[in-house]
Amino acid sequence: MAEKTIDLTLKVWRQESPDVEGHFDTFPAKGISTDMSFLEMLDVINNQLEKEGKEPIAFDHDCREGICGMCGSVVNGHAHGPQEATTLCQLHMRKFHTGQTIVIEPFRADAFPIVKDLVIDRGAFDRIIQAGGHITVRTGQAPEAHSVPVPKKKADTAMDSAACIGCGACVAACPNASASLFTAAKISQLCHLPQGHPERNRRVIAMVQQMDKEGFGSCSKRYECEAVCPKEIKVENITTMNREYLRALASSGE
Amino acid sequence: MSDTASFSSRVSTSVARELVVAVTGLGLIVFILGHLVGNMLIFAGPEALNGYAEKLASLGELLWVLRLGLITFAVLHIGLAAHLTWANWSKRTSRYAVTAAVGRKSVASQLMIYSGIIILCFFFFHLWDFTFGTKTGPGTVVPLMGGQEELGLFGLVWNSFANPLRAACYIVAVCCVGLHLSHAIASVWVTLGVLTHRATDKADAVAWTIGVVVALGFASIPIYVLVRTYIIGQGA
Numbered sequence: 001m002a003e004k005t006i007d008l009t010l011k012v013w014r015q016e017s018p019d020v021e022g023h024f025d026t027f028p029a030k031g032i033s034t035d036m037s038f039l040e041m042l043d044v045i046n047n048q049l050e051k052e053g054k055e056p057i058a059f060d061h062d063c064r065e066g067i068c069g070m071c072g073s074v075v076n077g078h079a080h081g082p083q084e085a086t087t088l089c090q091l092h093m094r095k096f097h098t099g100q101t102i103v104i105e106p107f108r109a110d111a112f113p114i115v116k117d118l119v120i121d122r123g124a125f126d127r128i129i130q131a132g133g134h135i136t137v138r139t140g141q142a143p144e145a146h147s148v149p150v151p152k153k154k155a156d157t158a159m160d161s162a163a164c165i166g167c168g169a170c171v172a173a174c175p176n177a178s179a180s181l182f183t184a185a186k187i188s189q190l191c192h193l194p195q196g197h198p199e200r201n202r203r204v205i206a207m208v209q210q211m212d213k214e215g216f217g218s219c220s221k222r223y224e225c226e227a228v229c230p231k232e233i234k235v236e237n238i239t240t241m242n243r244e245y246l247r248a249l250a251s252s253g254e
Numbered sequence: 255m256s257d258t259a260s261f262s263s264r265v266s267t268s269v270a271r272e273l274v275v276a277v278t279g280l281g282l283i284v285f286i287l288g289h290l291v292g293n294m295l296i297f298a299g300p301e302a303l304n305g306y307a308e309k310l311a312s313l314g315e316l317l318w319v320l321r322l323g324l325i326t327f328a329v330l331h332i333g334l335a336a337h338l339t340w341a342n343w344s345k346r347t348s349r350y351a352v353t354a355a356v357g358r359k360s361v362a363s364q365l366m367i368y369s370g371i372i373i374l375c376f377f378f379f380h381l382w383d384f385t386f387g388t389k390t391g392p393g394t395v396v397p398l399m400g401g402q403e404e405l406g407l408f409g410l411v412w413n414s415f416a417n418p419l420r421a422a423c424y425i426v427a428v429c430c431v432g433l434h435l436s437h438a439i440a441s442v443w444v445t446l447g448v449l450t451h452r453a454t455d456k457a458d459a460v461a462w463t464i465g466v467v468v469a470l471g472f473a474s475i476p477i478y479v480l481v482r483t484y485i486i487g488q489g490a
Binding site: 011013022024074076077078082103105108109110111114173175176177178205208209211212215216217218219220221222223224225226227228234235236238239240241242243244245246248249 | 263264265267268269270271272273338341342344345346347348349350351352353354356357358359363364366437440441443444445446447448449450451454
């Protein structure tokens with residue numbers, strides 16, 4: 001199969017540091033192979049920029065196989081680009097066509113300060129996880145597999161929630177910059193399993209409080225988060241979080 | 255631990271506030287549905303509607319208990335919803351240059367605060383118009399219904415809606431109520447922790463249906479009065 005190339009115009013958000021005003025820079029991107037991933041396309045542009053003695057575009061990336069949650073930008077208004085259930089690194093340039101202008105912006109939320117260009121600080125997510133605290137598991141020798149039975153359906157639900165890679169696209173797409181889907185997925189992956197039960201009441205309260213403290217908004221049930229999630233985390237997780245919250249309110253103490 | 259344990263910090267999170275908005279909203283929906291059913295008595299004639307109004311008034315102290323309950327629900331609902339919306343507006347101070355339509359985002363979901371504000375303004379106008387309006391005298395005589403008899407609340411409502419501008423305001427307001435309910439009923443199940451992913455579409459359909467029924471139901475009254483007054487006339 002012959003390689004196909006396309007010519008594009010990129011409008012990229014450039015911002016020197018968190019406290020300075022950002023702006024858009026426009027670059028021509030000529031002869032881009034449609035077999036490249038989006039990040040490889042940015043690599044090519046950065047090589048050109050470096051040759052010209054200019055500052056390359058700063059963007060986050062790590063595994064480039066869609067499982068680490070490091071990459072992510074808003075491409076033409078879509079977090080992680082126009083393809084559903086796909087991280088930016090797994091998006092290929094065949095999804096674009098010659099002559100197209102691509103606007104690339106960072107995930108915008110006040111709780112995710114811009115570090116540089118497209119790189120954001122997602123430390124707020126780490127602090128929400130930390131607020132969740134520990135779970136009770138036996139350490140030492142591996143327990144006998146049948147000693148802690150987990151119903152298949154619950155295991156599946158927990159696993160679906162655990163697919164969240166914490167990329168922050170849900171926050172980026174939410175009109176309220178809410179971290180409800182992320183927080184809910186992390187609560188849901190533990191509350192369905194017996195290992196997560198002893199701390200479930202304390203955990204949901206602490207994580208929701210931390211979510212508020214970090215400056216995320218609340219959920220208006222507009223489902224943008226679900227639509228852009230590269231791991232197809234469902235709003236049903238937010239239902240679970242609210243149910244857990246009600247349960248915690250109703251119980252006294254732990 | 256001490257931070258998470260205190261009761262006041264538990265009930266002041268965004269999730270807890272949303273729960274209160276949801277529960278009070280459900281209470282207000284029950285009131286609206288009851289109000290709609292009561293209003294339908296206008297089609298049964300002056301005696302039916304006026305009799306119903308008198309029966310309500312004769313509840314005396316119980317009526318005030320219900321009213322105070324409703325006012326409390328409304329104050330909590332409006333206060334917390336306005337607070338949440340205001341807080342949400344400040345969470346993204348740098349705007350996107352390009353935005354795309356994704357998700358289920360409906361017109362109703364985007365306009366909640368605005369439809370809510372219109373409903374609140376309408377509520378005061380509506381009270382002034384009918385609850386505190388004069389239900390005796392020449393303003394309650396409907397020549398169309400024959401005779402010079404004073405028709406009490408029925409006459410007041412009828413003459414009010416016979417004014418096309420006023421009727422149009424009412425129709426717009428009740429459409430806002432329907433719009434508000436269509437997103438409210440679809441999303442309240444998420445807030446209350448009972449909606450499964452598979453039921454999302456069904457909840458949307460039910461919410462939309464209730465929204466349309468409420469809007470059409472309330473709007474049918476001014477439309478009926480306008481039709482009787484300007485199109486069908488006296489004979490009907």
